[in-house]
Amino acid sequence: MTKFVTESAISPVLLGKYEPVIGLEVHAQLLTKTKIFCGCSTRFGDPPNSNVCPVCLGLPGTLPVLNKRAVEMGIRAALALNCTVHDHSRFARKNYFYPDLPKGYQISQYELPLATGGWVEIEHDGKTKRVGITRLHLEEDAGKSLHDGFPHSNEKTYVDFNRCGTPLSEIVSEPDMRSPDEAYAYLTTLRQILLYTGVSDCNMEEGSLRCDANVSVRPRGANEFGTKVEVKNLNSFRYLAKALEFEIERHIGILESGGRISQETRLWNQAAGRTDPMRSKEKAHDYRYFPEPDLLPVHIGDQWRESVRSSLPELPAAKRARFVSDLAVTRYDAEVLTDSHSLANYFESVVKAGVPGKAAANWMQTELLRRLNDSGREITASPVSPGALAELVALVESGKITAAVGKKVFATMFETARSAAEIVAAGGLGAQVADDAIEQAAREIISKNPDNVAKFKSGNEGVFKFFVGQVMKATRGQASPQAVNDIVRRLLS
Ligand SMILES: [Zn+2]
Numbered sequence: 001m002t003k004f005v006t007e008s009a010i011s012p013v014l015l016g017k018y019e020p021v022i023g024l025e026v027h028a029q030l031l032t033k034t035k036i037f038c039g040c041s042t043r044f045g046d047p048p049n050s051n052v053c054p055v056c057l058g059l060p061g062t063l064p065v066l067n068k069r070a071v072e073m074g075i076r077a078a079l080a081l082n083c084t085v086h087d088h089s090r091f092a093r094k095n096y097f098y099p100d101l102p103k104g105y106q107i108s109q110y111e112l113p114l115a116t117g118g119w120v121e122i123e124h125d126g127k128t129k130r131v132g133i134t135r136l137h138l139e140e141d142a143g144k145s146l147h148d149g150f151p152h153s154n155e156k157t158y159v160d161f162n163r164c165g166t167p168l169s170e171i172v173s174e175p176d177m178r179s180p181d182e183a184y185a186y187l188t189t190l191r192q193i194l195l196y197t198g199v200s201d202c203n204m205e206e207g208s209l210r211c212d213a214n215v216s217v218r219p220r221g222a223n224e225f226g227t228k229v230e231v232k233n234l235n236s237f238r239y240l241a242k243a244l245e246f247e248i249e250r251h252i253g254i255l256e257s258g259g260r261i262s263q264e265t266r267l268w269n270q271a272a273g274r275t276d277p278m279r280s281k282e283k284a285h286d287y288r289y290f291p292e293p294d295l296l297p298v299h300i301g302d303q304w305r306e307s308v309r310s311s312l313p314e315l316p317a318a319k320r321a322r323f324v325s326d327l328a329v330t331r332y333d334a335e336v337l338t339d340s341h342s343l344a345n346y347f348e349s350v351v352k353a354g355v356p357g358k359a360a361a362n363w364m365q366t367e368l369l370r371r372l373n374d375s376g377r378e379i380t381a382s383p384v385s386p387g388a389l390a391e392l393v394a395l396v397e398s399g400k401i402t403a404a405v406g407k408k409v410f411a412t413m414f415e416t417a418r419s420a421a422e423i424v425a426a427g428g429l430g431a432q433v434a435d436d437a438i439e440q441a442a443r444e445i446i447s448k449n450p451d452n453v454a455k456f457k458s459g460n461e462g463v464f465k466f467f468v469g470q471v472m473k474a475t476r477g478q479a480s481p482q483a484v485n486d487i488v489r490r491l492l493s
Contacts, residue, residue: 010249014256018217020248021225022183023175026190027168028200029141029208030073036140036167037064037107037295044206048146048160056165058103063294066091070138070167071298074114075308077169077199078136080315081190083118085305089137091292100143100159108139108170110289114298120193121317122185131186132174141166163207169199175214175225180244184237187211192316196341204236211240216261217251226251227261231275233268243268247275319344327357336365343379346386353390355397363393367410383417384410392420399482400424402472438487441474442467446491456492467492 035042038055055062078085092110118133143161150158171190177183191209194200202209211234216226231247234240251261265282266275314322316338323334323344337347350360368389372382392413396406401424412423445467446453456463467488472479 010252014252015248017220018248018252018255019220019222020178020180020244021175021216021218021228022177022180022244023214024173024177024183024186025212025214026171026173026187027141027210028077028171028194028202030070030077030138030167030169031198031200032067032069032073032167034067034069035165036067036070036138037165040165042166044203044208046162048158048162051162052164057161058164064107064292066295066298067167071114071300072304072308073167073199074136074138074169075300075305076197076312077171077194078115078118079305079309080193080197080199080312081115081118081120081133081136081171083115083133083136085115085300086112087300088112088297089114089300090297091138091295092289093292094139094287094289096287098142099157100145100161100164102143102161102164106140106142107292107295109137110284111291112297113137114169114300120186120189122182122189124182124185129176129182131176131182134172134174136169136171139168139170140164141168175216175228180241180248183213183244184241187237187240189316192339196313196316207235210235213240213244213247215244215247215251217248217255226255227263229261229263229275230265231268232265232278239268239270242270242273243275246273250275313341316344323347323357327351327361329357329361333358333361333365336369337361340379346379346382349386350390350393353387355390355393359393359397360390363389363410367407368414371411371414383415384413388413388417388419395420395424399480399485402477402479402481404477435483435487438471438475438479438484439491442471442484442488442491445470445474446488453492464488464492 029042030036032042034040035051035056038053040051040053040056043051055064075085089109090112091107093105094108094110095105097104113135115136116134118136119130120133121128121130123129141163143159143164146158146160147153150156173186177186191202194202194209200208204210213231213234214228215231216228218224218226229247229251231243234243247266254261262280264280265278267278269276319338320331320334323329323337324331329337338344347360347364350364351357355363368382368384372379389410392406392409395401395409396403401409405424406420409420409423409427412418412427413420416423449467449470452463452466456467468481468484471484471488472481475484
């Protein structure tokens with residue numbers, strides 16, 4: 001797992017005096033083919049203003065129709081995040097003016113959100129911590145203002161309405177995080193759950209996952225929260241950690257010099273490496289929320305909720321626990337192997353093909369993942385199938401080839417997609433060292449170590465490994481371990 005370790009310009013003593021309080025608001029684009037209130041495509045990257053219609057352009061006289069699939073995706077996310085999905089929820093109008101919002105209001109949920117009261121467990125510094133989820137609601141996205149790349153960009157702003165009406169789920173956490181690292185771990189965990197459940201592709205570069213942070217600091221031990229600031233535009237995991245770190249230090253600096261924090265919204269400025277004020281913090285009443293009159297309330301019965309629940313896959317945390325308890329891999333292995341659903345599936349297929357869990361985990365991490373990483377490929381594009389890897393590992397485990405030869409064979413498999421058996425047969429790799437040569441080496445080692453021979457003869461079975469190891473070394477790891485075992489045992493008895 002990637003861990004982000006933050007560095008601070010403020011002395012640890014000063015940092016230690018204060019406790020950061022962080023909550024995140026995450027917008028995840030739901031993986032539907034069409035928009036939330038019309039039939040326009042949600043495809044990313046199409047020519048500007050090609051996926052629009054009178055509804056998502058907000059033309060007078062049009063009426064929204066709720067996309068059932070978007071609601072289902074929202075329920076799916078909410079259940080995976082341990083939220084209560086309410087029987088009744090309602091859409092509301094959030095009124096504000098912006099050029100990329102043609103209706104002059106956004107359809108969102110306010111008083112009656114789809115779901116509330118959930119939690120996720122994050123792991124940080126070897127500890128597990130529960131972070132509360134306040135609410136998950138559905139809303140439509142706005143369009144996009146484009147400030148460069150067009151003929152008159154220096155004097156005009158262009159607007160692309162393709163994104164207008166794209167379904168989003170907004171996931172608001174409790175202010176439960178106490179460091180940028182915890183916020184990073186939370187976003188990582190959340191993203192993994194949304195990916196596993198197929199709710200969102202979470203592509204941050206395409207804006208499918210966006211994050212705003214609420215941050216404040218308070219003297220350590222205090223119960224009251226400090227004045228919070230909202231930081232927007234955190235479009236990567238790295239920006240999130242950097243912006244939080246900057247903001248925490250800024251707050252401490254102001255408080256230490258006797259100043260007051262003003263409640264406001266700030267923007268992360270990546271180029272300058274700082275947050276800049278954007279506007280004073282707007283309050284809910286600024287938006288003049290009222291129930292959306294053009295949409296019926298949303299009713300979700302037990303039947304629908306439970307059918308969505310039963311369609312949920314095994315979630316990453318449960319999978320990790322099962323890998324450790326049933327497949328005897330380490331906690332670390334389990335973390336690596338559950339990084340994505342596809343990777344976990346690959347691992348399970350190797351195990352199903354008869355390879356012990358730990359061996360499968362080792363081969364995947366040392367050989368497969370390294371080579372995939374070096375060649376910039378995903379597990380789904382692996383030239384070596386789980387079955388082919390299992391076949392190779394079986395050759396090594398049975399002693400037909402050595403681990404060193406196995407690694408060479410794997411390299412060829414990765415490049416040519418040929419099977420291990422084929423490569424071994426073609427290259428004569430199965431019999432790198434003739435039995436005569438093994439026997440000669442074994443005789444020499446036995447004659448040089450009379451003490452150990454005596455120990456073995458008096459019943460010290462552990463010494464046997466010493467002889468095998470020495471013979472393997474003498475044959476530079478090219479001999480078949482099975483043959484070495486057999487020959488050494490024969491000579492010693
Ligand atoms: Zn439309």
